[in-house]
Amino acid sequence: MHVLADELNARLTGTAAQRLLSSLGRRLYFPRGIIAQSAEAKQAAHTANATIGMAYKDGKPLVMSVIADNLPHLNPDQTVAYAPTAGVEPVRLAWRDLMLKKNPSLDPSHFSLPIVVPGITAGISYTADLFLDDGQVILSGGPCWDNYGLIFRERRGGMLMEIPLFNGGPGLNMAAVEAAFREAAKTGVVRVIFNFPNNPSGYAPSQPEADALIALIREIAEDGADVLVLCDDAYFGLFYEDGTIKESLFGRLASLHERVLAVKIDGPTKEDYAWGFRMAFVSFGSLGLDAGGMDAIIKKYMGAIRSSVSCANTPAQHLMLKTMGDPRTEAEKEGYYQMLRRRYCAVKQVIKEEGDHPVLKPLPFNSGYFMSFRCEGVGAEILRRELLTRHGIGAIALEEQYLRITFAALDEDKIPQVYKTIYRTAEETRTAEGTKTAEALRNKD
Ligand SMILES: Cc1ncc(COP(=O)(O)O)c(C=O)c1O
Incomplete structure (x- = not known):
């Protein structure tokens, strides 16, 4: 072990962060x-x-x-110069101020200065480098963003266990969530990634569901397990209904319990409509980390950045700094939010008009960019291909049975027609598939 890694590990002694480190995380230093x-x-x-x-x-x-x-x-210092490993300091400070504004339950004394990474994907991946080893379990809602499998399973060798988030009711399948947490807690460690608003379902928890999740995590920590909670807040802010959370779960998790280490991964990718900037932020929060411990974790994280991409994109950071400080930004973001909300409402309206459809069952959705249908009686991939080849409609097929529609990418006036075509094609495809199966069975006879 390098002497600097030893030093950082010593500063973390006795904390959940130290116990949660992967073998790479223990070796990392800046x-x-x-x-x-x-x-x-x-x-x-x-x-x-x-x-x-x-x-x-x-x-x-x-x-x-x-x-x-x-x-x-932008001047050359703001464009072609290297950025510091953890990001341009004023950008980090400005994002931290915004986090406090957007999350009133966040206690400023219990979370770190955000670290800049080249996108949320990179932030999740480096966090996994630090805290996930071969064979270790990480929980996630299912269905989940397909990149989680690549990051946690393929890159890190961990086991991604998907908790079925929905069971036909209007909200989260809390019984399945609790059972999965309690099972993992038996090993003494729970690792989980939350993604709300969710990709692919478009769901964010109701206030009581969020309270229940926080209470469950507190109880598990009080009973002696260490809990690592990653909050993938890629779609933060796009909450369309009154009854749902409006803050990140990180706000309460960051100061919940000494055994809880919360990591918020967020950024301008979707929040500020800057997908190609390749910059995002990673912030840590834990009651068990004092200033020295927090600094040690940040140094280890910087070791992960330094040894992979070295630093994030400089012009993107300076453009974001200008954007955050400009008086036009708030009103413009509100305008975009309202535009996406109108698209969400248009989708809700067509689904309501359609009623109970024999093939397409929408998963609960109330936020973000997407909604997904569970397909009954027809494979999602077959339907996706039919939509594309016969009608020029692009959608995403996931895990055989889910069809994801990005309503955020559809102009409001196109939504009724697109959805009606999807519904009609689903029925026709089911009938055609049913006829094919019947013929195949007859031929066999
Ligand atoms: C849930 C989720 N997390 C992270 C990302 C990626 O963010 P970034 O482009 O900043 O890497 C996406 C993008 O599709 C996403 O859906």
Whole structure:
């Protein structure tokens, strides 16, 4: 074990974070090499700073003129210079302020300064690097975003256990959630990833469901298990109904119990309509981590960043800093939110008009970008292909039985027609499949 890793591990002694670390997480540290020394020099090297691997002229990074011409409001430091490993400090501070504004139950003394990563995917993946080992179980709602399987199972060798989130009722299948948590707690450790608003269902918990989830986690921690909760808040803010949560679960989890380590992974990808920026934030919260412990976890996280992508995208960070500080942003975001909400309402309306459909059963949805149908009597992939080839409608087939529709990508006036076509095609496909099966059976006879 490297001496710096030993030092960080010592600072974490006795905390849930230390017990939850994977073997890679235990080995990780942030080197006192180029990055740390050049950060020091940035403050003190007044005569000449010859540390970082960048080329300068008159104190400014060199920049190609086509790049400069196309980013007229950013200077070379804000475009082509390396960003610090954990992100540009004012960007981190601005995002932290926004987190507090958007999540009133978040206690400012119990969560870290957000770390900048190149997208939410990267944030989930580095978190898994730190806290998930071969063969270890991580729970998730099912169906879930398909990338969880790649990250937790294929990359980290962990076991992704999907809890069936819905059982035909209007909300979460709380009995299944509780059973899965209690089963995992028997091992002394529960790891879980929450994603609300959810991909692919479009569901966010009601207030009582959120209270029940928090109470369950508190009880499990009080009974002696360590709990790692990742909050994938990719679609945060897009809540369309009065009765649902409006804050991230991280707000309460961050200061719930010493044995609970909460990790919030969020960012401008969907919240600020900046999908290609490739930047996101990772924040830690735990009652068991004092300032030294929090710093040790951040250093380990920086070790994960430094050893993979080195740092996130510089221009994206500076563009986001400007966006967060501009008075136009709030009203514009509200306008986009209302536009997506109208699309959501249009979808609700067609589904209501359609009533109980023999093939397509919508999963509960109230938020985010998506809604999904559970398909009965016809395979989701067969239906997807029919929609695409016969009607030019693109949808996503998941796990044989789910068809996901991104209503956020559909203009409001197209929604009734698109959904009617989906319903009609589902019925026709079921009839055609039924006829084929009957013929096949007859031929066998
Ligand atoms: C649940 C969920 N998490 C994370 C992401 C990816 O976010 P990013 O593009 O910032 O990596 C997505 C995007 O599709 C998503 O649906």
